[in-house]
Amino acid sequence: GAGVSQSPSNKVTEKGKDVELRCDPISGHTALYWYRQSLGQGLEFLIYFQGNSAPDKSGLPSDRFSAERTGGSVSTLTIQRTQQEDSAVYLCASSLDSVGNTEAFFGQGTRLTVV
Amino acid sequence: DQQVKQNSPSLSVQEGRISILNCDYTNSMFDYFLWYKKYPAEGPTFLISISSIKDKNEDGRFTVFLNKSAKHLSLHIVPSQPGDSAVYFCAARVSGNTPLVFGKGTRLSVIA
Numbered sequence: 001g002a003g004v005s006q007s008p009s010n011k012v013t014e015k016g017k018d019v020e021l022r023c024d025p026i027s028g029h030t031a032l033y034w035y036r037q038s039l040g041q042g043l044e045f046l047i048y049f050q051g052n053s054a055p056d057k058s059g060l061p062s063d064r065f066s067a068e069r070t071g072g073s074v075s076t077l078t079i080q081r082t083q084q085e086d087s088a089v090y091l092c093a094s095s096l097d098s099v100g101n102t103e104a105f106f107g108q109g110t111r112l113t114v115v
Numbered sequence: 116d117q118q119v120k121q122n123s124p125s126l127s128v129q130e131g132r133i134s135i136l137n138c139d140y141t142n143s144m145f146d147y148f149l150w151y152k153k154y155p156a157e158g159p160t161f162l163i164s165i166s167s168i169k170d171k172n173e174d175g176r177f178t179v180f181l182n183k184s185a186k187h188l189s190l191h192i193v194p195s196q197p198g199d200s201a202v203y204f205c206a207a208r209v210s211g212n213t214p215l216v217f218g219k220g221t222r223l224s225v226i227a
Contacts, residue, residue: 004158033214042121042219043159043204050212059214091158093215101147101166104215106158 004107025094036088121218134192138205145207
């Protein structure tokens, strides 16, 4: 597609439920990133995929968070047993690769509200 | 431990004047630096970048300066326009298989 696409754009869920957030990166981009932005905060790194390498999961805040990237393209971020502190805008980005210095392009984000 | 710091949460500038946004980093291994702009309810958009082999990169009204010895970079916008009002994020990375590390952002308001 023309840009990074995320769905849904908004998600309201009850505390304790599981949610799945989807990211369609730009075609041909091998690197994919998930970040989140809580109210009034900066961009917090969550997880990073690069080609066939093992993902860098060092930013995931707890084991309730997981992500996968199927076929080197679409990625899904799953949050199990959601808590109110999970409320944030979840942003996905992709870049051509991470070996060369190329910029990352962001999607519009998914605003998650846990009530 | 915050590796990329933007110490000014907000900045107000008059239209036509220069806006200077600052960013400090602690990781001396960082060798690629970027600035992103973010409007409300939108994802960040790439603005300008600089490699550590340079100390200046210019693109139209936007110039990024890098001072490696001070571990400091800045974004200059001149002349500032009301449409530049947004949150600006500084980001850095180590070349190779590593993610971008972002600062907390600076909200720029350009007053007409």
